[in-house]
Amino acid sequence: MSINVLYVDHEINNLNxxxxxxxxxADVFLSESTVDGFKILKEKQIDIVFADHQMPGTTGVEFFEQITDQFPETIRVLLTCHAYKEEFRSAIKSGYIHYYVNKPWDEEELRMLIATCLVSR
Structure with a gap:
């Protein structure tokens, strides 16, 4: 059984x-913008979304706020190199994000999140 993962980040090196x-x-889908990320969510059955927090126009938290109601079953993971921990805790309490992970990410930590999502399906 495969899992569909979307990663949204404006930095092409991170996407690659x-x-x-x-x-x-997993089956990985990439997006350089939240607008394109939203289009992918509408077209594909995405199980888990990873999004960078600091992006032009819309932050990762704002993106997750926008998609939560339409895609409530999708696991949402924020990737960040910034220390806005109180903002992230608030977003978790509100149900907008499920996890946040510091960048640079730890491959095994993300693999565990992907595996957890696969098991919980």
Missing amino acids: SFMATFRKD
């Missing part, structure tokens, strides 16, 4: 690295 790292663990 994510694909190279996790393409054997």
Whole structure:
């Protein structure tokens, strides 16, 4: 059984690295913007979304706020190199994000999140 993963980040190097790292663990979809990420969510059955927090126009938390009602079953993971921990805790309490992970990410930590999502389906 495969799992569909979407990664949204405006930095192409991060997208390429994510694909190279996790393409054997899941069917990976990439997006350079939240607008395109939303289109992918509407077109594909996405199980888990990873999104960078600091993106032009819309933050990762804002993106997750926008998609939560339409895609409530999708696991939402924020990737960040910033320390806005109180904002993230508040977003978790509100149900907008399920987890946040510091960048640079730990491959095994993300693999565990992907595996957990697969098991819980």
